[in-house]
Amino acid sequence: MIKRRCAIGVLAGTLASLALAPLAACSAKPAAGHGPVEIPFWSNQAGAGPAETKNMKTMIADFNASQTSYRVTWRTYPFDSYNTTVQSAAAAKKLPCLLAVDQPVVPNWAWAGYLAPLDLPKELTGQLIPGARGEYDGKVYSVGYWDAVLSVMARRSVLKTYGIRVPTLAKPWTGQEFDAALAKIKTGGTYKAPLILGDPSGNGASYPFPPILSSFGGDLIDRGDYQSAKGVLDGPAAQEFGTWIQGLAKRGLISTSTAQGSPFLDGTVAMAWNGNWDATAALAKYGDDMLFLPPPDFGHGIRTAAGSIGFGVTTGCTAEQKRGAQQYLKLTLDPKYIARFSTTQGVVPSTAAAASIAKDYAPGGRLSVLTELTQKHAQVRPATPAFPVIDTVFNKAVGDIIAGADVKSTLSRAASDIDRNISSNHGYRSR
Structure with a gap:
């Protein structure tokens, strides 16, 4: 199943909060005196695992010890309520200086006036993989240390049993091959379903499904100007995609269970379109068969x-705080920190330099295929302030289609809902 914490789907709160006017937000100014300038830092990592917490604390401590001009102070909030907390702080003009932000939400927060463009060197931001660089209107607003990536998890022995070819990056399965493979596994009767593709209710669908939609030739929105979903979300290619996923459900080729956990690790499905967050556990269970x-x-x-x-x-930083915050980001984008996140947390390194020293993701490593997938075949979600609405609308459409709704009218309605929101916000033009 797609895990929301890694996959990041609906993160922008209620629809009513999505069209906030730009805010001249500000944080508390540093106290007068000769001490270091405080840089308040908020993130959505309350309750994170011990490795992630330790990695963050180490970077902050290293930065604070590396100079005497600035002091980063870190505060964490629960993942599920974090966005609401940030929105409330922005409305009250009490944003901190540094913020954790989900990449697909970056354009909305930049447009609304929460985030300021980063003045980091292009040679630094340019080395980041697509999923670790938050951009809007040609500017970089966020940088990250890791990404999550999806692949088809399978077992060599299962494919061999059913006479299914092992695909490669150079020669992947065609759509026809993939459907035939699922049908063979279904006929065998060993598994409850051949494949789990994502939550059949549509929850979080905007993460696992758009890459497949794009492979059919559709998309969530026209990325030329981000002004309309018509023709791309409800066009012939998208309808073919919708008919395909609905057909998989009707034929019993995908799991329609909404139970928590990993059906692939449980052995109840043969294959899973799943993320690297389950990779270590899968290797531990299936070893060289994985x-x-x-x-x-x-x-x-x-x-x-x-x-x-x-x-x-954020726009809440003073000029001096922003200088310190960007120094912090520069220091912590060092490959040694990024590789440590990867090695201890099982996440995809955000730079090639870090991947080269991260054990599993380095060339020849057990997960090196995920590194290559991320570097060469990653598709970010649309970089538009409308994304939170696109997310909500698409999730519902996918859930309805899997449940049996008419594909053409469902996608047409979804495209119209997105276009209506864009129009009501005057195209989300930069302000």
Whole structure:
């Protein structure tokens, strides 16, 4: 199943909060005196695992010890309520200086006036993989240390049993091959379903499904100007995609269970379109039998999802605080820190330099295919302030289609809902 904390889907609160006017937000000014300038830092990592907490604390401590001009102070909030907390702080003009922000939400927060563009060197931001760089209107607003990536998890022995070819990045399955493989596994009767593709209710669908939609030739919105979903979310290619996923459900080729846990690790499904967060556990259980495979090519190339938690500077910073915050980001983008996140947390390193020294993700490592997928085939979600609405609308559409709703009218309604929101916000033009 797609885990919301890694996959990042609906993160922008209620629809009513999505069209906030830009805010001249500000944080508390540093106290007068000769001490270091305080840089308040908020993140959505309350309750994170001990490795993640330790990694963050280490970076902050190292930065604070590396100079005497600034002092980063870190405060964490629960993941599920974090966005509401940030929105409330922005409304009260009490934003901190540094913020954790989910990459697909960056354009909305930049447009609303929460985030300021980063003035980091291009040679630094340019080395980041697509999912670790939050951009809007041609500017970088966030940078990250890791990303999550999806692959088809399978077992070599299962594919061999059913005479199914092991695909490669150079020669992935075609859509027809993939469907035939699922049908063979279904006929065998060993598994409750051949595949789990995502939550059949549509919850979080905007993470695992758009790469497949794009492989069919559709998309969530026209990325040329981000002004309309018509023709791309409800066009012939998107309808073919919708018919395909609905057909998988009707034929019993995908799991329709909404139970928590990992059906692939439980052994109840043969394959899973799943993320690296389950990779270590899968290797521990299945060992050398474990495969991480590229997605099928449905005619327009292979795609995997991208975009994870990054860190940006808010409009609440003073000029001096912003200088310190950007020094912090520069220091912590060192490959040694990024590789440590990868090695201890099982996440995809955000730079090639870090990947080269991260054990599993380095060339020849057990998860090196995930590194290559991320570097060469990642597709970020649309960089538009409308994304939170796109997210909500698409999630519902996918859930309805899997449940049996008419594909054409469902997608047409979804595209119209998105276009209506964009129009009501005057195209989300930069202000």
